[in-house]
Amino acid sequence: MNTIEDFKAYVADVEATEGYTKPLAFGLGIRRSKGDKVLDVNFPGINWDTAFGTAALLQDVTGFKGSENGFVTVSKAQLQNAFDNFAAFHGEIEKHPNIILIQQLLENIASPSNTYQEIDVVAYFLFDKDQPVNDAVEGYFKLQCLSQLHVLPHGLSLEGVFGKLNNIAWTNQGPILPEDLSAERIKATFKGENIVVTHVDKFPYMVNYHVPNGVRIASGSQVRLGAHCAVGTTVMPAGYINFNAGTKGNAMIEGRVSAGVVVGHDSDLGGGVSIMGTLSGGNKNVISIGDKCLLGANSGTGISLGFGCTIAAGVYVTAAAKVWLYDANKQPVDINGNKVEERQNIVKGAELNGKDKLLFLLDSTNGHLTCRPNPKTIELNEALHVKN
Numbered sequence: 001m002n003t004i005e006d007f008k009a010y011v012a013d014v015e016a017t018e019g020y021t022k023p024l025a026f027g028l029g030i031r032r033s034k035g036d037k038v039l040d041v042n043f044p045g046i047n048w049d050t051a052f053g054t055a056a057l058l059q060d061v062t063g064f065k066g067s068e069n070g071f072v073t074v075s076k077a078q079l080q081n082a083f084d085n086f087a088a089f090h091g092e093i094e095k096h097p098n099i100i101l102i103q104q105l106l107e108n109i110a111s112p113s114n115t116y117q118e119i120d121v122v123a124y125f126l127f128d129k130d131q132p133v134n135d136a137v138e139g140y141f142k143l144q145c146l147s148q149l150h151v152l153p154h155g156l157s158l159e160g161v162f163g164k165l166n167n168i169a170w171t172n173q174g175p176i177l178p179e180d181l182s183a184e185r186i187k188a189t190f191k192g193e194n195i196v197v198t199h200v201d202k203f204p205y206m207v208n209y210h211v212p213n214g215v216r217i218a219s220g221s222q223v224r225l226g227a228h229c230a231v232g233t234t235v236m237p238a239g240y241i242n243f244n245a246g247t248k249g250n251a252m253i254e255g256r257v258s259a260g261v262v263v264g265h266d267s268d269l270g271g272g273v274s275i276m277g278t279l280s281g282g283n284k285n286v287i288s289i290g291d292k293c294l295l296g297a298n299s300g301t302g303i304s305l306g307f308g309c310t311i312a313a314g315v316y317v318t319a320a321a322k323v324w325l326y327d328a329n330k331q332p333v334d335i336n337g338n339k340v341e342e343r344q345n346i347v348k349g350a351e352l353n354g355k356d357k358l359l360f361l362l363d364s365t366n367g368h369l370t371c372r373p374n375p376k377t378i379e380l381n382e383a384l385h386v387k388n
């Protein structure tokens with residue numbers, strides 16, 4: 001296969017095979033395991049709805065069959081075979097990230113691994129993004145789809161991910177099962193080395209796998225793998241982004257973006273902000289924050305905010321909270337904006353879910369949680385957000 005035409009004909013042949021299905025996404029991953037326990041899988045470059053020729057080639061050389069989400073292990077000989085089948089592109093390899101990755105895997109796969117873990121290469125294929133997580137390889141693949149910005153939070157099913165990922169001690173010498181830490185530390189000590197544990201969790205830090213373009217993350221420990229940090233996101237040390245949560249664009253994150261929460265463009269979460277997540281604590285309401293919202297320091301919300309809302313510093317808006325509604329002239333109004341008497345303007349927070357241009361304030365003269373049209377929307381300080 002020395003010409004691009006040959007390669008195209010080969011791909012067409014593979015794709016014409018009975019039962020062949022184009023995957024929605026796929027990638028080559030480096031899997032680290034201890035016995036039958038997966039420690040982690042790094043997918044350096046996931047292909048999402050693209051590179052179908054490479055998908056066909058990988059399925060052909062690895063023998064992967066079917067249309068169910070799944071993976072195969074890839075031997076060095078199969079990687080070599082894949083690389084050789086790309087001969088027509090070797091002269092312009094810099095244009096083809098998948099071929100570069102295969103070359104990098106080939107160059108390194110024979111290196112002796114450390115004695116603790118086994119390292120191999122897998123090819124994962126995703127056909128149905130709404131299927132629950134089948135195994136740890138799939139869990140890592142899906143988390144990296146989010147962190148590589150191929151899908152927004154909720155863009156694929158992460159159901160069951162907790163049960164499939166192992167709890168790991170993440171160390172300066174790589175992932176170690178917590179039960180093996182003591183023995184590994186003794187070995188390291190006699191080699192004159194240290195094992196430093198950064199955390200014990202099912203989720204590693206995103207930055208140790210992937211750093212999206214145009215982000216600043218002041219403390220890597222605050223962003224879990226599976227976070228979606230769009231270009232222009234700044235996460236300050238007190239900020240936090242869970243998996244299956246994140247930003248759509250420029251954002252200042254000094255507060256906590258819980259699992260499932262999405263923050264719109266040009267919004268600002270002040271220090272200590274809390275946004276209710278859906279993993280624990282009983283809240284079932286998936287929360288989103290619209291574009292150009294400001295959540296003041298130590299504020300929080302259990303309802304979604306639309307465009308251009310502000311929650312004053314220190315104010316927590318919950319779905320059940322009784323909120324006193326006012327118009328722009330500070331006159332009491334009902335939910336439809338009709339003038340009413342004081343006390344008839346009290347609505348539940350949930351009724352304001354997702355509405356645009358609201359200002360929530362705790363009136364310090366009477367202690368009422370109030371809401372009125374937001375007189376101004378915020379502008380982020382552009383200098384704080386990198387673009388590439």
Ligand SMILES: CC(C)(COP(=O)(O)OP(=O)(O)OC[C@H]1O[C@@H](n2cnc3c(N)ncnc32)[C@H](O)[C@@H]1OP(=O)(O)O)[C@@H](O)C(=O)NCCC(=O)NCCSC(=O)CCC(=O)O
Nearest residue numbers: 254270271272295296297310311312313361362363364365
């Ligand atoms: C709610 C707003 C946005 C309101 O600000 P504004 O500038 O629009 O209004 P203002 O000019 O201050 O006030 C307009 C009028 O409303 C009155 N007013 C204001 N707040 C009131 C309250 N709680 N109760 C009663 N009246 C109030 C004022 O006295 C004034 O009245 P008169 O008209 O009679 O004079 C603000 O107070 C706020 O909370 N901003 C959040 C800022 C923030 O936290 N940014 C994140 C930084 S994060 C950070 O720095 C890190 C910190 C950390 O790490 O902890």
